[in-house]
Amino acid sequence: MTFLNFLISGISLGSIYAIIALGYTMVYGIAKMLNFAHGDVIMVGAYICFYAVSRFNLPPLVGVILAMIVCTVLGMVVERLAYKPLRQAPSLAVLITAIGVSYFLQNTALLLWSSNPKVFPSFFVSGSGGTGVELFGGQLKISYVTLFTIIICVIIMLALTWFTGKTKMGKAMRACSEDKGAAQLMGINVDATISMTFAIGSGLAAIAGVLLCSAYPTLVPTTGSMPGIKAFTAAVFGGIGSIPGAFLGGLLLGIIEIFAKAYISTQLSDAVVFAVLIIVLLVKPAGLLGKQIREKV
Amino acid sequence: MKSLKLNKTTRRNYLTYLLVILAYVILQILGSTGSISSSLKGMLVPICAYIVMAISLNLTVGVLGELSLGHAGFMSMGAFTGVTAAIALQDAIPAAPLRMAIALAVGAAFAALTGFLIGIPVLRLNGDYLAIVTLAFGEIIKSIFNNLYVGVDKKGLHMSLLSDKTSLSEGGKLIIAGPMGIGGIQKISTFTAGFILVMITLIVVFHLVNSRAGRAIMAIRDNRIAAESVGVNITKYKMMAFVTSAALAGAAGALFAMNYSTIVANKFDFNTSILVLVFVVLGGLGNMLGSIVAAAALTILPEALRQFSDYRMLVYAIVLILVMLATNNPTLKSFFSRFKPGKSHGKEAA
Numbered sequence: 140m141t142f143l144n145f146l147i148s149g150i151s152l153g154s155i156y157a158i159i160a161l162g163y164t165m166v167y168g169i170a171k172m173l174n175f176a177h178g179d180v181i182m183v184g185a186y187i188c189f190y191a192v193s194r195f196n197l198p199p200l201v202g203v204i205l206a207m208i209v210c211t212v213l214g215m216v217v218e219r220l221a222y223k224p225l226r227q228a229p230s231l232a233v234l235i236t237a238i239g240v241s242y243f244l245q246n247t248a249l250l251l252w253s254s255n256p257k258v259f260p261s262f263f264v265s266g267s268g269g270t271g272v273e274l275f276g277g278q279l280k281i282s283y284v285t286l287f288t289i290i291i292c293v294i295i296m297l298a299l300t301w302f303t304g305k306t307k308m309g310k311a312m313r314a315c316s317e318d319k320g321a322a323q324l325m326g327i328n329v330d331a332t333i334s335m336t337f338a339i340g341s342g343l344a345a346i347a348g349v350l351l352c353s354a355y356p357t358l359v360p361t362t363g364s365m366p367g368i369k370a371f372t373a374a375v376f377g378g379i380g381s382i383p384g385a386f387l388g389g390l391l392l393g394i395i396e397i398f399a400k401a402y403i404s405t406q407l408s409d410a411v412v413f414a415v416l417i418i419v420l421l422v423k424p425a426g427l428l429g430k431q432i433r434e435k436v
Numbered sequence: 437m438k439s440l441k442l443n444k445t446t447r448r449n450y451l452t453y454l455l456v457i458l459a460y461v462i463l464q465i466l467g468s469t470g471s472i473s474s475s476l477k478g479m480l481v482p483i484c485a486y487i488v489m490a491i492s493l494n495l496t497v498g499v500l501g502e503l504s505l506g507h508a509g510f511m512s513m514g515a516f517t518g519v520t521a522a523i524a525l526q527d528a529i530p531a532a533p534l535r536m537a538i539a540l541a542v543g544a545a546f547a548a549l550t551g552f553l554i555g556i557p558v559l560r561l562n563g564d565y566l567a568i569v570t571l572a573f574g575e576i577i578k579s580i581f582n583n584l585y586v587g588v589d590k591k592g593l594h595m596s597l598l599s600d601k602t603s604l605s606e607g608g609k610l611i612i613a614g615p616m617g618i619g620g621i622q623k624i625s626t627f628t629a630g631f632i633l634v635m636i637t638l639i640v641v642f643h644l645v646n647s648r649a650g651r652a653i654m655a656i657r658d659n660r661i662a663a664e665s666v667g668v669n670i671t672k673y674k675m676m677a678f679v680t681s682a683a684l685a686g687a688a689g690a691l692f693a694m695n696y697s698t699i700v701a702n703k704f705d706f707n708t709s710i711l712v713l714v715f716v717v718l719g720g721l722g723n724m725l726g727s728i729v730a731a732a733a734l735t736i737l738p739e740a741l742r743q744f745s746d747y748r749m750l751v752y753a754i755v756l757i758l759v760m761l762a763t764n765n766p767t768l769k770s771f772f773s774r775f776k777p778g779k780s781h782g783k784e785a786a
Contacts, residue, residue: 173564224764231721239753379564409579410580417572426565
């Protein structure tokens with residue numbers, strides 16, 4: 140039963156990583172850049188939701204939607220101001236700019252909201268005040284946060300699959316990630332598509348931020364960086380650029396992390412996670428679901 | 437007149453040596469007359485350490501052409517092993533400079549060994565996958581040092597992982613105390629030691645780059661398949677650059693650590709790796725002088741921005757973004773290239 144408990148909390152943590160990793164992987168797929176500022180967008184989303192709910196007493200759902208709107212706009216503005224002028228620049232220059240944006244967001248948050256940790260309110264409480272469901276006579280406890288996280292992640296996954304597969308914008312996104320030049324020749328507005336990708340990724344980051352802080356309720360300006368790095372790892376794990384890959388990578392990473400914490404050592408769990416990543420990349424150098432591109436001579 | 441006609445690279449290398457020596461002499465003179473502030477004086481050794489870090493990372497990123505996001509891991513390895521050696525030898529070798537040199541050598545050796553072990557799996561990968569694996573190794577090294585306990589007594593060194601199980605005999609001393617790191621370090625790093633390390637680094641890197649091996653390494657960077665097809669042993673040369681880079685970073689770590697009385701593993705995290713990468717990219721890939729200037733300037737910058745107090749890191753971030761935007765702006769680029777005769781536009785378009 141404890142095994143099942145760990146598995147469920149692993150899936151829940153993994154779902155959060157998966158949502159963040161989706162943002163990384165979509166941006167990487169289309170703009171071929173590692174957006175290191177993504178983790179900090181999560182933090183901004185969590186802060187917006189925190190202030191909306193606990194200071195302005197808005198209902199949680201409104202807080203989440205507000206956070207999504209702010210993050211979406213933030214993502215598009217950052218893309219327009221910092222990344223778009225560098226579209227032709229070497230990838231390292233873009234990487235450093237992304238790091239600059241990450242510092243910028245963290246320090247702005249530090250100035251606006253101070254470094255004092257905020258305790259994130261728990262939204263997921265039933266009418267009678269319970270925080271979870273109990274199964275098998277109380278042996279298996281699943282909190283509502285866990286349940287919601289998993290459900291939301293599945294919904295996002297299905298919605299994104301539908302979006303990229305069926306809609307015009309989604310098809311445009313896939314076309315741009317295959318070949319920008321050819322996409323432009325077919326009349327696709329590449330700039331708008333990239334902007335849209337950033338918008339979706341950042342909106343998802345806001346949701347991830349709220350879920351992350353509901354599960355681990357301390358909120359500081361550096362909250363987003365470690366989950367950001369882990370989610371980035373998850374995206375690579377699953378094969379960067381691939382949406383199902385990010386989903387799978389995130390889930391596996393979360394499960395491995397929780398199991399490493401439970402069965403190996405709490406302090407060394409990060410080391411175990413990264414060691415597994417290295418082993419996977421050695422066996423499958425393009426990640427679990429990544430496409431192995433043959434080199435042309 | 438043949439000896440006077442040095443080629444461009446050699447001239448550039450000598451200029452770099454000259455400028456570093458000049459900077460050292462000037463700072464020494466200013467220091468002896470007491471006209472540099474105490475905050476700058478305290479930063480001289482870290483600046484030297486960061487310069488060595490930047491040059492060594494430039495070897496991986498600029499010359500070998502592989503992005504490494506875990507360079508701080510080697511620094512950490514060098515710092516912890518170097519300081520452990522220095523503390524363990526405290527009674528055996530009373531002369532501080534000699535102990536310092538041994539500590540740097542030990543740090544470099546262990547970092548080189550780590551670099552070799554990490555290099556075996558890492559160098560099989562390419563591009564972003566290689567970058568993420570170096571990141572992973574950096575985090576693993578940090579995790580391990582955060583949970584490592586090392587003590588010394590008459591019987592020698594004892595180690596344990598996760599909790600203090602060293603069970604030292606009478607008179608023994610715990611050196612690395614897990615998350616508390618190493619405390620009570622004798623501050624034996626000096627600016628002169630730092631300067632010497634920078635010079636050694638420059639000599640090593642320039643000689644490597646301008647050798648047959650260096651040309652092979654750059655050939656791999658420019659076109660791996662072409663290099664392989666003319667018989668360049670890819671793994672060997674990649675490993676050579678990677679291990680050299682790791683060893684130098686290890687020495688830098690030992691130098692850095694012995695400038696402080698305590699050192700913890702969390703000091704050498706992902707952010708430190710990124711910081712050094714920023715030096716390298718701002719200084720120019722493959723440009724060692726650029727790395728030196730960028731490392732020195734960007735280490736001083738947050739201090740110089742002290743008047744902005746709370747806003748200094750914000751200003752730093754904005755400066756970073758603006759510099760990247762400005763240096764990659766096509767209009768500015770073509771404007772500056774007018775002043776550089778002999779450099780064709782064709783190169784940039786490629």
